[in-house]
Amino acid sequence: MKTLSTQDVIYAFSRLNNPVMHVQPGDTVSIETYDCFKNQISSADQEVSAIDWNEINPATGPIFIEGAAYGDLLKVTIDNLEIGDQGVMVTGPELGVMGHRMEKMESKLIPIKDGKAIFNEQLHLPLNPMIGVIGVAPEGEPVSCGTPGAHGGNMDTKLITKGATLYFPVFAEGALFALGDFHAAMGDGEVSVSGIEVPGRATVTFDVIKGLHSKYPVLQNADGVALLVSAMTLDEAVKIAVEEMIDLLLPHTDLTVSEMTMLMSAAGETQISQVVDPLVTVRFFVPQHVLDSLDIKLFV
């Protein structure tokens, strides 16, 4: 298995980035990641103001997947996800939903121990390890790793975890895949602006799908399928996510648009991923039993 270390990171997804590794479809790679602060916060006493804010959200990569070309889909299966044993959270003025109530930047170290995040003596939180930043080079200008979009990026979505398969639209030759920004735990919304940020290691397997397209990243797991949309507002993102999902499923069925819309209203779920990045991210989720009943197999 190939491995990639944190020696090679990017701070923006871009078609102009030089790949640091070339792989074939079917290859599996083990990728080491910094936390979103490039592991800069290592003690409780450390002044958050001492952080170099130019080194935020490093993503390890980019990886060139042979054969991936504009208009294809890059399939990425997350085979495994390991996280470090030291988490950190931050919040402060102008950050997150509660920024107007904060007087200064604050950080908090959160040890990861015995499968729990030790918030304090009272609060031992369950873990839901996940990948915050994951994606490919975008279509146009470079996009900071702190911002999500159709190329993926900082989608901060809980479902992006071990066992999930993601499908990204490919905009650049080789796709130029990278990932980083793992969280030991995060709730939908990520309301403070950070999850429990941790370094880690992901094992992923790549494939290239020719002749099928999606405008937005799609995630498949054992529970169902989700379409991930980032936009300026939640309201806008929801409208796009619902319509794109309906248009994704419709050609696989005999249902009319009205019937499919009713079905999605009865059984589909409109969910929030994060509300604190430069664009917000939502997902529209359809349970696997609906896909199975309709005999829908996506992207095969």
Place this chain on the structure above:
Amino acid sequence: MKTLSTQDVIYAFSRLNNPVMHVQPGDTVSIETYDCFKNQISSADQEVSAIDWNEINPATGPIFIEGAAYGDLLKVTIDNLEIGDQGVMVTGPELGVMGHRMEKMESKLIPIKDGKAIFNEQLHLPLNPMIGVIGVAPEGEPVSCGTPGAHGGNMDTKLITKGATLYFPVFAEGALFALGDFHAAMGDGEVSVSGIEVPGRATVTFDVIKGLHSKYPVLQNADGVALLVSAMTLDEAVKIAVEEMIDLLLPHTDLTVSEMTMLMSAAGETQISQVVDPLVTVRFFVPQHVLDSLDIKLFV
């Protein structure tokens, strides 16, 4: 046990409505409800255009709870929820997220059979029976039963089901409680503008809590606590819901605002209830294990 039939319905929550029943704190009432179309759609051939749109979202009530006064909380526990065996969905132009793709109003009858909603021969959907409209008289002008708000109303929230306890701010003497608009199944978002609409019967127990207040409805179930906020946009509703929840929990803990915000970011969930009513509804949810760890018991 007292019972209330569909003979007494309102189409707007209002402090000016005449109560049709008086109960004491601790009383349990069995309340019969129409579906949101007042059971007007009874055959597949029926023209939706024949519906009387003045008779939409009837709520059975209002019930005067003795002792409930401005500034109190009305506690309503949903002891039981029964639904009819004939569901109906509608969608059409200008309705829901996909209204721009619809050419005409359409309805669809959906039998409820053997614990499933029979969408068609292929699709037998699991049920999640819930109450769409539930609330008390609002503070100011009457509010249509189709619109949600701080008084409750058309919140279309999946969590409002058997076993849940709701806390409503009381704005009028006796609270003037009513409910209706049951769904046999609905996904978060209610994207077509309707769930699987059914008539039914709810059994609820009332209590009045003096000296404690909440600006918005709060829901407690076995999984945790949710604060329900309706606003013009999802983005606005999310901001309010997160801050109100933090202010609800903070006085019960030794945490700072920064710490509580981090905790909510790691363990709280920002969730969408519906995106299709005149105001949209979101909820911020905190798992019970967090409340238990902090030894927080709300409204006792």
